[in-house]
Amino acid sequence: DGGITQSPKYLFRKEGQNVTLSCEQNLNHDAMYWYRQDPGQGLRLIYYSQIVNDFQKGDIAEGYSVSREKKESFPLTVTSAQKNPTAFYLCASSFGPKEGPQHFGDGTRLSIL
Amino acid sequence: QKEVEQDPGPLSVPEGAIVSLNCTYSNSAFQYFMWYRQYSRKGPELLMYTYSSGNKEDGRFTAQVDKSSKYISLFIRDSQPSDSATYLCASRVSGGYQKVTFGTGTKLQVIP
Numbered sequence: 087d088g089g090i091t092q093s094p095k096y097l098f099r100k101e102g103q104n105v106t107l108s109c110e111q112n113l114n115h116d117a118m119y120w121y122r123q124d125p126g127q128g129l130r131l132i133y134y135s136q137i138v139n140d141f142q143k144g145d146i147a148e149g150y151s152v153s154r155e156k157k158e159s160f161p162l163t164v165t166s167a168q169k170n171p172t173a174f175y176l177c178a179s180s181f182g183p184k185e186g187p188q189h190f191g192d193g194t195r196l197s198i199l
Numbered sequence: 200q201k202e203v204e205q206d207p208g209p210l211s212v213p214e215g216a217i218v219s220l221n222c223t224y225s226n227s228a229f230q231y232f233m234w235y236r237q238y239s240r241k242g243p244e245l246l247m248y249t250y251s252s253g254n255k256e257d258g259r260f261t262a263q264v265d266k267s268s269k270y271i272s273l274f275i276r277d278s279q280p281s282d283s284a285t286y287l288c289a290s291r292v293s294g295g296y297q298k299v300t301f302g303t304g305t306k307l308q309v310i311p
Contacts, residue, residue: 092242126207128287128303129243136296144298176242187233188299190242 088113090191092177097196099164099171107162107194109177118160119178119188122146129176135160136182164196172198202226203290205302214311218275222288222302225269229290229300232264234273237285237304246286247273250293278309 090111099105111118120132131144135154149168154160160179164171174195178188205222212218220234231250235243247262249255255262263272271288285304291297 090242126303128203129301131298134296134298187231187245187248189245190235192242193240195240 090177090179090189092175092191092194094194095192097194098199099196100199102166104163104165105196107164107175107177107196109160109162109191110158111160111177111179111191112158113179113189114157115179115189116157116182117180118154119180120144120150120152120160120162121176121178123174123176123193132162132175171196200225201303202300203288203302205288205305207303207305209306209308211308211310212278214278214280214309216278216309218273218278218282218307218309220273220275220286220288220305220307222271223269224271224290224300226290226292226300227266227269228292230293231291232262232271233289233299234260234262235287235289236282237287239284243287280309280311283308 093108117136119134121129130146132150133152135141138157141154151163174193176193177191180186180188203224234247237243249262252264252266259276261274285306287304288302289299291299
């Protein structure tokens with residue numbers, strides 16, 4: 087079955103630690119996205135990538151970094167500079183940035199130890 | 200003012216009722232409209248994807264867009280307990296890369 091796989095489902099971060107969230111898709115989509123979801127705030131865009139080896143900052147990129155070395159993969163690193171990282175992180179993909187709707191993975195919940 | 204506004208609910212209805220979920224938006228350039236269903240601790244699942252004004256039907260779900268009043272609706276017929284979830288509306292403009300703007304979601308509970 088085609089889809090978007092996020093791992094791990096739950097993640098805990100210690101002070102001063104960087105953590106990486108995985109996102110893999112087998113939908114042959116060119117564009118991929120990372121969102122953060124907080125209660126009552128809706129989805130906020132962290133980073134997006136329209137094509138391999140290219141990515142742009144979204145609305146709340148500070149304290150996060152990404153890479154896009156393969157079409158299928160778009161990992162997100164939450165750095166120690168992100169002071170409020172506790173949230174539900176969602177990865178999405180679409181055929182292109184202006185083609186078709188975005189489809190989502192099942193998310194990673196990140197908490198602070 | 201948020202670009203996409205949605206009543207957070209919760210909205211409780213008895214099983215079998217017709218559910219009406221609504222959003223308003225402020226950006227008149229929005230051309231694409233989406234509804235997602237999100238179960239607890241899961242990612243949003245695309246229900247409906249529409250372009251411009253009009254109605255679109257898929258099984259028990261009907262999406263309606265009224266661009267003159269900047270109002271989008273999702274109707275669920277014969278609601279089931281399995282429809283209990285949070286429903287997100289979303290919109291974006293056409294042409295080039297344009298980000299998708301999401302509403303905050305309406306929580307729906309269908310009571311058996």
